[in-house]
Amino acid sequence: MLEQFWATAPTSYKVLVFGAMGLIAAGIILSIVGNTSGNQGLALASLPLIGVGLLLHVAGLVVRGQKIRKDYRK
Incomplete structure (x- = not known):
């Protein structure tokens, strides 16, 4: 699976x-x-993008874990 x-x-x-x-x-x-x-402003502006990307990655792990957990219960 x-x-x-x-x-x-x-x-x-x-x-x-x-x-x-x-x-x-x-x-x-x-x-x-x-x-x-x-350009220090541009370098600092990149940090929130990376942070939001990491948060979305964690959210994807949660969605994947829930799907796997649900499939095991079946």
């Missing part, structure tokens, strides 16, 4: 995972650009 989780994963989990990856990637890119160009 776990090796095929992505195929049977709920849409909410997939949205959370891709949203988290996108926000973390955008935050990392902003951080790199801000730090290499010396």
